[in-house]
Amino acid sequence: MFGLLLILGGGADNATASDTAKIMGPNACAECHKQETEAWKSTHHFKTYRAMPRDAKANEIAKKMGVRRIKSESLCVNCHFTLQNKNNKEQFVAGVSCESCHGAGQDWIKVHSEFSGKTILFETKAEAQARWKLADAKGMIRPRAFYQLAKNCYGCHVVPQEDLVNKGGHRAGSDFELVSWSQGEVLHNTWHSKGRANVPASAARRRMLYLVGLGVDLETAIRGIGRAKTRWLYAFEMAKRADRARKQLAAVAKAAPDVPEIAEIVKYAHAAGLKLNNERALTAAADGISKQLIAITEKYDGSTLARLDPLIPGPEKYKGVARKPDN
Template structure:
């Protein structure tokens, strides 16, 4: 019997085709998929958090006050973490890819891999070996303050080309958050009994509170809130990226366990929220994302179609992050989380 994964709305809600069903029949064969999120950082290309301090001291000080930083000292002391590791047959929380890929930053030194820190700069912006010099190179006699907009754009694109997840494109940052906040690992959830992602995750509220580190414009003096036009773009990009990653998680499901059901419910919820945006702004890229799932069946054995839809949504989200004019998204203001809800 099909399972309706949609959360029960408090008010009538309309979806693209009157609903979205997940038919996870026990014993059905799932098609293999390539993982796209939550993979371990390449320790050989990690330079370590200390390498960022010279230019980003204020950002580093803010990071050190967050749970992202503190997990290196706290996670392995939590009984629930040990219980999850025991169920998975893991001897140490800090010495396996399953836990390390989301909770720690590994670094390779002298041919050996060790834990450098908790969730760090490179967890979000990517291992920095190949882009840190490009990112910091302003040219002779040029500083961050005197760099021209054209030169900044060239440096930004060069950094992205070298592997940096640059915050000037919000999609590149959103996907790093969702690499872990969707818990894209079926065995970790169904066998280890790890939470099936951060179900309440929303990009604006989770990025604009404690983890916010917007010091660049003020030279390290002020941790400025993001301007409202950027917050509007952030909200839409966050929904699109969350829908993409939730679909990828569904595509990985091999049975009707909690992982598959929760991922499908999350995808249906984000689709519903994206429709609420589209009814207000009628944006062609949001329309493209929604069209890709209009007839999509979230069923075991349909991984190729689900991943193709996720690919289309990811491309639309990247393009939206590049091109969207936040000033024209004012109609969605009532959908945005208020600052009182920032984490």
């Protein structure tokens, strides 16, 4: 059974949940992003659409949770499928697809692709910057939006619902790390090479993915503990996840002492006890971590964080193999 079947998800922290009326569907993206679409088709994100409803373990979990059809109830669909509202009727159009990560596209898809009403050769730099700023404002989550992208990933790869684990027998989350999972089979960085190569992330980008990913991992686990009501598996797993993340972030803080925001994250990580009936303090700690992570993405681009390199997983840890573009 492949990894994504372990992440049924649903809940307030599930960043992939979108306004279904604004979902355009992967075909709208495929018109221009042909190589990226082909890369997506080789991933578990794509295959879950057909494979998950037939999977014995997934159906066993669904039965325990009172879900009669995996494709019919939000407990499963928020993380595993793309749901589109068309003509006042909701329909499944894909598995985990473009808009699961980059945001529902109706408001921004034309803005980001029309080159300010010109062609790519004649759009000025100022016009391009204004276009991207407008697309951002309308909800597009671009590759440089490290925090938003990480929130989308961890919103499903760390299960946000206690009963799904304690009652349904679902795993509490994937062994997810942002560099190793983003540079494997899901890598689709072909646009700037005009489809000639699927370019791995630069060293600077990997540093940002690693740092922000660890921070969001910690934030998500802390919020999970805060929501937990029962001293049982879900709470235990969230506490273990939070403890592991804060130890890793302590190592990051030691490697980068000139980044005060990391030290602040470590302080917030220990500001509240990892225990039940402590939601207010844990939420405040998670909010503090979130604020520092956003500050990091606004202040740093990874170029000055080379001392993190020994901590970052290498290619041997990547999940799956990136697709080579068609030539």
